Amino acid sequence: MMNRVKYNLYILIGASIIIIISQLLSSFLTTSSFEKTYKETVVSRYRIVSKEIRKNVETAIDYGKPLDRFGDYNRIIDISSGEEKTGIKEIIIASPEGDVFYSMSAGITGKKVPFKRIPVFKNQSDEYTFDTKTVIYTALPLYYNKTDWTGVLYLGIDSKMIKDQVAPINQKTMKYYGFSLSLALFITILVLSMLLLYTEKSKKREMFISIIIFVILTFSQLGSGLVNNKLYEVEYSKLFNQNMKTLSRVVKTGFDFVLSLDIKIDRMKKAEEIIHERVKDNIECLEMRITDTNGFILYQGDKNNKSIQVGSGEKENFAANPFRIVTTLNSNQQLKGYLFVYMNREIIKEKQRNLILDILTVILISIVFGFEMMGFLHILIVKNTKLENAVVVQKSEDNMQIIRFTAFIFFFAELIPLSFMPIYINELFNLQPLQLFNTSRGTIMGLPISSYMLGVMIFVPLIGFITDRFGVRKILLSCSLLLFAGAILSAFSTSIIQLMIFRFISGAGYGGIIISSTNLIIHSIPDKSRTTGFGYWSAGFASAAICAVPIGGILVSRLGFRNVMIISGIAALILLLFIFVFIKKDVVIEDDISDEKKHASLSDFLCIFKNRNLLVNTLLSSIPYSLAFVGLFQYLFPLFMDNKGISQSDIGRVLTIFGIISLSTPFFSRIADKIKNDKLFIAAGNLINGVFLLLFLINPNIYIFILVIIGLGFGSMLTDAATESFITSTDTAKRIGEAKTLGIITTYEKLIAIFVPLTAGALISATGFINTTAILGIFIIISTILFIIFSTNPRKNEGKDE
Template sequence: MIARLIRNPVFPMAGIVLIGLLIGLLALSERVLQLSERDLQPELERKAVAVGLSVRETMERALDYEIPLAELNGMEAFLEVYRTDGGLGYIAVIADGQILFSSGPDAALALSEEEADATGAGVLELVRAPFRWFTAPAPQIGAFDDATVRQVPGYIDTALPLRADMEVVGTLHLGTDDAIIFAQLRDNLLDIATILLLSLLLAVELMLFALAYSVTGPMGEMRAVMQRVIDGKLGQLCRVSGPREVRRAQMALNDVIRKMRAGVGEDSTDILQKPRMIGVRLLAFLFVMAEEIARPFMPLFLSGFADTAPAALSPELTAGVIMSASMLIMAIMMPVSGVLVDRIGPRRLFGLGALVATTGLFGSAFAATFNEIIALRCLSVAGYGLCFIACQGYVIENSTTANRARGMGLFVGGIMMADLFGAAIGGIIAERLGFSATFMVGAGISALAGLLVWRLMEQRQQIKGEAMPRFRLSQMGALLINRRFMVVAVLAAIPAKLILVGVLYYLAPLYLTERALSQGDIGRVIMAYGIIAVLVLPVLSNLADHKLGYRNAVVWGSLIAAPLLMAVPYFDMLPVTLAAILFLGFGQALITTSLVPLVTVICATEMETVGQGAVLGTLRFIERIGSAFSPLVAAMLAQALGYDVAIAVYGVTGVVCAVLLAVLTRGAARS
């Protein structure tokens, strides 16, 4: 497989483009890091100088009354107040090489000349080191007015002379913990690394899209036309599209076909237009990312509307009620959208959904009351539901049973990529620009999707005899009394969505916020779910098809996703939470690849009687019901037990459901 990939003519071109992009991004990242350090360090130094000037003014006023410096009373308490209020590591007064007064535990060690000389630039060098091979010199530590700034062990020391009768009688030292700078630069490095990784992935995604849409797609149509000519069918010409060289080849092929038809006395032809479903992947990526970009901070943002919510709602319940209401609207929109897509077509439905979602996201940035935000969030997810069904409907209408799985794979792949991008980018934007700006970015992405749909989603061309039957509410009855279907729906589909929404969308962001993580860090932790899902999804799909079997894959996915969640309250450490989210992503990916095939097997009779659309539509509707109640359940658990124990309760629920599923579906395993 690797050898075939390397022999592909696209491979060297893609490699050259990505290497050039990587070099440019590294250079840009270095410059951003350098500028952030240049701006941050002087700002902290100015803050220390401002505190020092205030302290010096008070001390020099006392010295003007001819009180000796060493005999000033109450200095430790006085310095402690300024040190605490100023967020400094230490404040010390030195005269004749001796520390007379100090506040802060590390003053004596930090001001030791021997230690300072041995330490050099301290911890900041750890940040600069990876970039030293191609960076300009780091900003120099210098002076402000008569203040002298230098690096001492663990601190940036600001020294101000103390004067009495115009003579220097001592020095006031103020230490700023350089861990503050290190923490900020660490955040900058992580943000830069995240953006670097996502930029490369996005570049690959866009490059593959451009090639598929402009080159391989048109060339595939040419191949289909030539195959028809070989088979003696001259009734179709090739659609002329793509780059200039491809268009020339298409026109030359069409000229040959016209001459051949003229030779046999035939004149009428039509144009072969194979649907290019690669556009669905980009559209799915955009409309899902527009919603997912707010995921890292959504519970925290919604809990801020508790002041205008009904009196009985706490901040946790406020967020839970709003999220549950929006999820319920999404569940309702699934069957409604299934009816609309038949009437107005996928392209118009997607355009309508993008307009509705854009309005909801943009309005959320300016919502001021509980009623406003709940209405706008419901509006936003209603648009999401319309776009989701529009993309799914487009794939169904323009595919046959032979290539429908591939089309759905493109659609699901776009969603997975959006899950990966949305959490990381949203966390960075929220941390630096605020929640409202993040919602406006999401609205812009949704609007872009609404514009691109008219280019990327072609007019409906339903393939005769191959369309999937649509979901109808009247067809649900036969499925709701099917024991095997309900076992899988209740013990696999609902718990999977319950845990995903309750833990990843609600509890994890609030739990990590409680642990003092920044919005950027929260986004990166949640991004781990998308990374593991994208990486293992192709492998797990093949494993479920050929090794495990669909029933075993769903059971094992449930068992993998849940148990580590139970360890969160016992190991209050970020690595444990990160590992729990990684295992959740792995298990959810295994469930996602196998749940629908499992349902098609155990509901084979219903698939023939009520249709595949009704079976899958009912499954999706039941899934969304689980999503709708999950935030509210999570909020009540968090309020009663705390975020960590609530996460563990979800883990216990997942394990119990997985065991029951394994016991009750043994017949499906044997078949």
């Protein structure tokens, strides 16, 4: 046994490591999130310049000058002569196909654009932004007479310039986190040392240790988060002000030119249309006004209206206003009037609100991550208190901790791509479109997800056949290796076909671990606590969803799709190492385990059709659940939010709600074990899923979407808490073995899940997103009603037997 000093040292070192890792994670995510916001705001300033260049080019096109016959582009693009000029690394004017007519860089004119991605524009208001290694490009379409798409204007912004601007802000952020970390470590070591020295080892003391770590972690995160949020608000306000100054300067340049032609300021034709168009093109601007030298308003324009105010007698207020930029309008250095540019205060508030949400999301992720690390610390201490030749775990309570942390790492690796996988597929489709027998785009984009499910379906029964021969540990290690290989290969996919193959490999690894984990739970948790054991697995999934989904969304904005897929592969590698170290032998428990048949026969695979509860559960519960989770949660919802213009980080943040709710699964699992009526929980969960999906018929906005996610979270939590127990309590499971039965059922479920993305894609193409969710909601409700009618409660006599 570990002596007291060594035990106390483990606690102090472990607690310190948890605090350090959580703070490092928090600082990385916070700076990454702010860098994304900072970059988007800077890019929006250069987009103002780009739109002014486009206006000049399109004016020339409208006068009949073809793009490929311009003699001197430099006169047209001279608008970039302000302070933004230092950040412009490239300006390219090209055909829709990518043939370059003009470039700031020598040797590109007459060739193809120096990047693979060539955007396709459907209308004049479309805008695209994409990154290369050193340049951030904004792309705007060039139209002839606002009807014919004739070219593309690319403006390249120096990435290094943005990084250099962000660096000093990040240094301040790291100082705040450094101070917070030092203080948190000091308090942690001081308080825990006193507790360990003056109290005896007990479960009560272990609970106090966990509470102390949790409280210190929470307050340190909140303190550093709030301080950094204030810093970010100040920096964002500076950026916003710079953007408005740029807009003001660009508009002023145009009107100064008109006034230099001896046109009087109150006689400028279409001045109100010009400022109206500028406001419409810039979401950060609320309104523009032009006045004479005495402040009388002559022209006015906002996003919806334009008007000539000459002679109205309305006068502008010259009092100081922090949300307004005032610029003089001159002719030959003589004052002719003023330009007033009003900032959109709602946009400022929205950005500040997003900054706060980012900070709170990061704090939540760090706390949940720290909580799981506390579980790992418990596992580590338990392992080091066992005899060297003992089995891995000896108590079901310890088993549950290993089950939960295994689930956490496993799902963390697999859920990282969740917030962006459909968008990644869309990117690959745009780069290399795929045609299959006149299949719709939506159906083709569902193929990589279906291939993933196909891998799951094939490997679930395969692993069921070979588990007894090779053991759970070897299977888990091998499948972790498949997860690693699938993620790394997916990162380097260049087409949807390649991605389909590599996601199949990932699906094979996923299926193997899912069925092996079922064996792990069944053979390490007593029958009376079986539902709780599955609840701990679901809780590990919930924690992973909270951490992995937003982390994936934040990282993809900073590192790109491919690099984040590599990170997913690294997480799978960590899973492999954890299994190698902490699952040394076949797991046993205190209770005896009934003998099971070594292999599932063909007749066993047909057992589902002989047992009413299994058949009803598969057809009327598993299918609806797959539609709700795979079809909607993993496929339709990310695409829906992306189409609404919601960023990947926001998609991850919204989907995190699902994980937060699912954290309570162990609690409801314990209730299900006491009530012993799994049918009730399954029916209630699926009904909630179906009813909440119908809410989209009311008003398909982001708030309804969040409400639907909350409903799916509660519904899935109740279903997860009882489904496995419902299956393993049937007569068939008792006859052929619980693990084998779950493996067979899982095979059927994954077979069904293969067709879910394809079905969802086809429904979207045929009926649209809203109608698709309504159809699925109605289907789930009808299926649940039939489930209630035809199923029975297989645990109704369990309490009597005991």
